[in-house]
Amino acid sequence: MKVPAHWKNALLPIALLMASTSGSSTLLAADAEDLTLEKIMADPDWIGNAPESPFWGVDSETVYYRQKLPGTAERALYRQALSAEKGGDQPIRISDDQLQNTDTANKVHSPDGKLGAYAYGGDIFLKEHDSGEIRQLTRSHEQESSPMFIGNNRVAWRVANSFRAIDLESGLIMDLLDVRAEEDPDDDKSENGYVDTQQERLFDYVRKQEADRKQAKSREQEKLDAASYDAPRPWYLGSKVNINSLKLSPNGRWAILGTVPKLSAAEEARRDSMPRFVTDDGYVEAADVRALVGTRQPVNESLYLLDLDSHEKFELATDNLTDIKKDPMYLFRKKAAQAKGERYKADNQPRPVAIFQWNANGGIEWSDDGSRVAIMLYSDDNKDRWIAGVDFDDKELTTLHHQQDEAWINDWRYNDFGFLPDNETLWYLSEEDGFSHLYLKPGNGRDRQLTRGRFTVSDVTVSEDGNTLYFKANQKHPGIYEIYRLALPDGKPEALTNLGGVNDY
Numbered sequence: 001m002k003v004p005a006h007w008k009n010a011l012l013p014i015a016l017l018m019a020s021t022s023g024s025s026t027l028l029a030a031d032a033e034d035l036t037l038e039k040i041m042a043d044p045d046w047i048g049n050a051p052e053s054p055f056w057g058v059d060s061e062t063v064y065y066r067q068k069l070p071g072t073a074e075r076a077l078y079r080q081a082l083s084a085e086k087g088g089d090q091p092i093r094i095s096d097d098q099l100q101n102t103d104t105a106n107k108v109h110s111p112d113g114k115l116g117a118y119a120y121g122g123d124i125f126l127k128e129h130d131s132g133e134i135r136q137l138t139r140s141h142e143q144e145s146s147p148m149f150i151g152n153n154r155v156a157w158r159v160a161n162s163f164r165a166i167d168l169e170s171g172l173i174m175d176l177l178d179v180r181a182e183e184d185p186d187d188d189k190s191e192n193g194y195v196d197t198q199q200e201r202l203f204d205y206v207r208k209q210e211a212d213r214k215q216a217k218s219r220e221q222e223k224l225d226a227a228s229y230d231a232p233r234p235w236y237l238g239s240k241v242n243i244n245s246l247k248l249s250p251n252g253r254w255a256i257l258g259t260v261p262k263l264s265a266a267e268e269a270r271r272d273s274m275p276r277f278v279t280d281d282g283y284v285e286a287a288d289v290r291a292l293v294g295t296r297q298p299v300n301e302s303l304y305l306l307d308l309d310s311h312e313k314f315e316l317a318t319d320n321l322t323d324i325k326k327d328p329m330y331l332f333r334k335k336a337a338q339a340k341g342e343r344y345k346a347d348n349q350p351r352p353v354a355i356f357q358w359n360a361n362g363g364i365e366w367s368d369d370g371s372r373v374a375i376m377l378y379s380d381d382n383k384d385r386w387i388a389g390v391d392f393d394d395k396e397l398t399t400l401h402h403q404q405d406e407a408w409i410n411d412w413r414y415n416d417f418g419f420l421p422d423n424e425t426l427w428y429l430s431e432e433d434g435f436s437h438l439y440l441k442p443g444n445g446r447d448r449q450l451t452r453g454r455f456t457v458s459d460v461t462v463s464e465d466g467n468t469l470y471f472k473a474n475q476k477h478p479g480i481y482e483i484y485r486l487a488l489p490d491g492k493p494e495a496l497t498n499l500g501g502v503n504d505y
Contacts, residue, residue, distance in 0.1 A: 045068075045071065049068040049069075049070065051065040052067065052075065053065060055104075057103045058107075058116060061081065061082050062080070062082065064078065064079050064080075064094075064103060064105075065078055065080070066078070076093050077093070077094040077102065078093050079091065079092045079102075100125060103116075103127075104120065107127070108147055108148055110149045110151075110152045111151065112152050113129070114128065115128060115129065115149070115152070115168075116129060117137075117147040117148075117149065117155045117157075119146070119147055119157070122140075122144055122145075123137075123138045123139055123140070124137045124147050124155065126155060126168070137155060138157070142159050142160075143159065143160075144157045144158070144159050145158050148248070149250070150250060150251065150252045151251075153167060153169055154168065156248065158246075161179045161181075161243050161246055162178040163176040163177040163248050165252070174231065177235070177248060178233075179234070179243060179257060179306075180234050180237065181237050181239065181241055181242055181243050181259070181262075182239050183236060183238055184236035187236070232308065232311060233311060235257075235306065235311075235313065237259060239262070240262055242260050242261075242262050243257070243258075244258045244301055244355070245258030245301065245303075245357065245362065245364065246258070247362060247364040247366070250367075250370045251369060251370030252370075254306065254308065254370065254392070256304070256306075256390075257305075258302065258354075258355050259301065259302050260299055260301050260302070261300075270291050271291050272289050272290065272291060273288060274287050298351075300352035300353065300354070300380070301353065301355055303316040303318070303355075305390060305395055314395035316390065316396060316397045317396065317397065318377070318397060320396065320397065320398075321353070321377070321388060321397060321399050324350045324351060325348045325349065325350055327347065328381070328384070328404060328405075329381075329383070330346055333346075351380065351384070352380040353378065353379050355376065355377060356376040356378045356385070356411070358411065359416070363377075364376075366419075367419040368421060368423055371423055372390075372419060372426075373389065374387050374388070375388045375389075375390070375397075376388075376415060378409065382408050382411060383405060384402065384404045384409065385415070386399055387401040387402075387426070388400060400426060401430065401441065401447065403430050403432050405431075414430075414431055414436035414456065414457075414458060415429065416460045417429065418460075418462065420462060420466040421464070421465065421466035424442060424443040425441065425442045425443065426440070427439065427440050427441075427469070428441070429458070433449070435454060435457075436456040436457050436458060437450070437452060437453075438469065438471065440488075450469075450486060451493055453475065455473055455478075456473065456474060457472070459471055459472040459504070459505075466488070469485065469486045469488065470484070470485050470486075471483075471485075471486070472503070472504065473493065476495075479501075479502075480501060481502045481504075482496070482497045482498065483495070483503055483505045484496060
């Protein structure tokens, strides 16, 4: 099928622009005459492969980006220096054997800014910024991820549902947190049977052996607890739950844990089956997919605060969250029941909630010093969103912000939130006035709206000193997204770009 003639004038400038910026292919004017829908939909290489996912190098004089290689789905990493002195004439492709020694977009930095840590290939690496020296901290078959600094001299990382750390001065590797969804092997909850009871009743020897075992075990545990060099005990949660969320505080003192009930065999069997017709061997394959709409049981995540110093676990009940027991669909359900001649009785039980994990922070954001935490929660019916804090004294959740919509809370965009470097002030995006805008909540003070108007704000970045917010907004026109900055505390949005179209940064 040929492209309609009136499309060609629109397609050609777009194709030429994308090809010229990517540097990977050239589209001649004559090629537009041969464009077919089959060609357009088959492979985007004819357009040209634009740079993707750019990020700054640590030296602030280099930009890295990924680019699709022609004829394959593989992406390669490129480095582009900004000056000729740094070799900025042409981008340089990073070879595979140099990837582990190259800056990454997900690198974390020590509080003093001298060190960076990142994960590559399931291992953890450390880079000294001044010298550029790179040190591999782990080499194992485990998948190590999510590096973080605890002070300037300790690097922690996650392995499955545990956290470990290394002291950079001594080289000592230590366990910080080990959470297991299994029964505690030392917790004997089984009731003695008849024979066991008779044996203990009739034979003093059996009773004495058992008493000696318990005393020796207790004494051994006391020695371990008293020893400063012993690793912390694992946290056993039982075998009826799955670990859904886990976030360690930057000071290594606390952790937020979220668990969900493990699905029963009947619930697992309720999943739908979807046939796959295009297969390697030509036979139809059946793939298990999500349950049919309306048949899935609501997900209710149980939240806990873990005190790593005292090895205590505190449940964070959601009962006190604003309007958690209010049904946003009450009037609709009541009218529907009346239409059928029935009487509707409201269910005042707390609605199921879960941590919103689609953000880069996984729905949990700690302040830099670990003194505060914010947790984004969504109701299972998508009518409510909460940003909750934790009262560490009373071990309970507090509502920092609440947003409700009878239709649907946006669970795709406009959910950015975090703390300013002062460790007190929460910033967040909310659509409560009909558009996504920026808000500040200073400590225990009142919320303050920073941007207003018939436009949306997204993709927020906080400057290192906490005095400026950068973001993307379509203030000029619904289809034009420029980059803005806003000086705190009372600045107004200032456009940094005037490029037209949809821009990112």
